[in-house]
Amino acid sequence: MTNVAKNVVEPAFIVLAFTAGCLLNRRRGGQSLPQETLDDDLESGAHYTDASPPLKPTVIHSESPVRKAPNLFFRLLSRFFNAYPFLVEIWYWNMTYWIYQGLRAMSARMIAGNKAVFLGARDHALQILSFEKFFGLDIEQRFQEYIMKEQAWLMPILAKVYYSHISVGVCFLVYIYTFLPTSTFQRIRRTIAADNVIAFFIVTLWRCSPPRLLPQEYGYIDILHSKAGGGNAWNNNRFQLTIAAMPSLHFGTALFFAVSLCRFSPHRPLRILAPLWPTAMLITIVATANHFLTDAAIGAMIPFLGWRINQIVLILKPVQDWIFAPLLNRLDLVNPTARSVPKTL
Template sequence: MSKPDEIPALSYILEPALVASLLTVGCLWNRRKPSEIIQAHNVSGTTPIPTNSSTDNSWNWKEMKFFIWKVKVPSNERFRMNFFSRFLGMFPFLLEVWYWLLTYWIYQIARAIQALTMGSDFRVLAEKHARQLITIEKILHIDIELGLQRFVMKKAWLLTFFNKTYAMVHIPATIAFMAYSYRYFSPLIFQSTRRTLVLCNCLAFIVFSSWPCMPPRLLPYEEFGYVDTLHAGKAASIWTTNKFQNQLAAFPSLHFGYSFVIGLSLFIYSPHKLVRAISLFYPLLILLVIMATANHYILDAVGGFFVTIVAHRINRLVLNLRPIEEWLFWLLRCERPMDKVQFDSIIQGDSLITASHRDMSQRPLISGSPE
C-alpha cells in the first residue's frame, strides 16, 4: 500500500482545491436573486417578525413529525433579516454542501474508529468472507476480476486511466452531480436522490461493520494472484491513503452504488440529450475500474446495487430528522432557506401551489406523496 510520502506533495493542495472549487461553483451556479427571494416570500404569505418588535418572541412554535411522535419546534421566521439568513437564502446550495460534508465526515470518522479498533480476528473474518464470495462467484461462473485485471495490466495507458479514475473521480463526480441535479432536476426528485445517497452510506456502514470483507488486493498474492495496482503504481490520492482508512470494507461497493444512482438518475431525469446519452457509461466504467484495480469483487457491486434500492425505498425516513435541523437553525439564529419545491413553483409562475407542494421537506412519510 502507498504511504503518505509516496503521494506527490502537490496532491495535498490540488485534490482538496478541486473539491472546494466544485462546491463553490455549485453554490454560485444555484444562487437565487434577491428580487426572486422577496417575490417568493411575498407570494407564500410569510412575513418575518421584526427583531425590534415588542411582540418579538423567539418561542413561536410549530409542530413537526419526529418518527411516530409530533414535536414542537421554534419558528425561525423572526431571523429572516439576519445577515446569515439572507446570505444562505441567496446561496441555498450551501445547505447541500454542509449536508454533504456532515455525511462525509460522520461516515469517515465512523470508519476510522472501526479501522483503529478492529483486531486481528476482524481481519481473519474479513478474509474468510472474501473467500466465500470468490467461491460463490466460481459456482456462478462470474469470477471475472482476475482475468479483467490481467487484461488491463497489459495496456499501460488503460491501467493508468483506471487507477486515476478510482482514486480521483468518485468524490468530484458526486459533488458535480449534486450541483447539476440541484439545478436541473425536479426539486422532489433531487431531494429524494440526495436522501438516497445519504442512506447508502448508513446502510453500507452497517453491512461492512457486521460482515467485513477483504478486497481482492489484500488476499495472498501467491494463492490468488491479485495485484494492488492502485498503490503499487503510486496512483493513490489523499482520499484513499491514510491510516484511518478501513481496508476491510469491500462489500458492498459504494463506488458502484453511487455511480449507479448518478448514472440512472441522469439517464431518467436530465433535460440534456448528451448527458442522457453518456450517463449509463459512468456506472459501467466504475464497475470495470473497481474490479480491474482489485478493490472489489463483482458481487460487491451487486451488493452496492441492492443497497441503493433499499435506500431509495426508505429515503423519506431521513425527513424525520427535520425537527433536529430546525432546532439547530434556531440555535444559530438563522432561518432555513425556502424549500426548493415551493420556491421554484413560485418563480416559475405556478399559480396553483397546493398544500401538498408547500415545503415538502417538512412533510415526512406522507402516504402517496411524490418520491
C-alpha cells in the same frame, strides 16, 4: 502528478465545485429562504416541471405586526444565506459525508491489529471467490492480468477514475440541485445518505477483504497503492477501513447517478453519456482488484433499497430545524409583510 499535487487538487476541485453551485444558484431579489426542508414532497402530490428551479419559494403576505429587528450580524448572515441557498446543501453534504467517513474511521481504529477480524474478512473474501467459481464468474484475476499485460496504459487512468469518486459525486449534487425539481432532488439526496447507512451496517456486520489483500498465491496485485495507482492521503491513511469491500458503493453509487440522470435529467446528451460512468467504475474496481463482481452486484442493489427507505434520513430534520430555523426566521423580523416560505413547508 505527485502525491502532494493530488492531495491538493482533489480538495481544491471540491471547493471549486461547491463554489460554482453557490454561484449558479444565487437568489436575486432577496426574499427567498435558502433551501427546502427534508420533508418528502415527492409523495405529497406536489408537481414540478423539469424547467422549474429546485428551490422556488412561495410568497405569502402577512399582516403580522412589525417585530423587533434582529441585530446586524444575524441580518447580514440571513441575507447571505438567502442569496446563496446552496450553502445549506454544502452543510448537508459535509454532515452526511463526514458522519459516514467518521464512523468508518472509528471502525478502522477499533479493529486495528485485531488479527481475528482480518482473518475473518479474508475468509469472507474467499467465500465470495468460491461462490463465483461455482457459477463461473471468477474473472477478476484474469481480467486484471489482461489489463496489466495488454492494456498497461489504461491502469493509471483507472486509478484516477477510482479516486475521482467523490469529486464526481459533488458535481452530481450541484447539477441535480440546479436543474431538477425539489422533490426529485430531495429524494436523491436522501437516498445517497440512506445508502451510506445501509452500507455501513453491512461492512460492520460482515467484513470482507478486497481481492488485492488476498494472499499472493491468488494472483491479485494491489494497484491502488502501487506507483501506477498513486494513491493519495485521502485514501491511504491509518483511518482507512480496508476490509470493507462488500458492498461496492463505488459502483452502486455510480450506477445510481447514471440511473438518476437517465430518468430525470432535462439534458438529453447527459442522459446518453451517463451510463459511461458506472461502466468505467465497474471496469476500474475489477481491474484494480478492489472488488469482486459480487461486491458490485450487491452494491448495485443498495441504492434501490435506499430509494425505498430514504425517509429514514428525516430523523435529521430536528437537527436542521435547530441549526437553521432560528437563522432563517430572522428574515421575517426584517420584513414581516412579505414573508417567503419554502414550498415544502
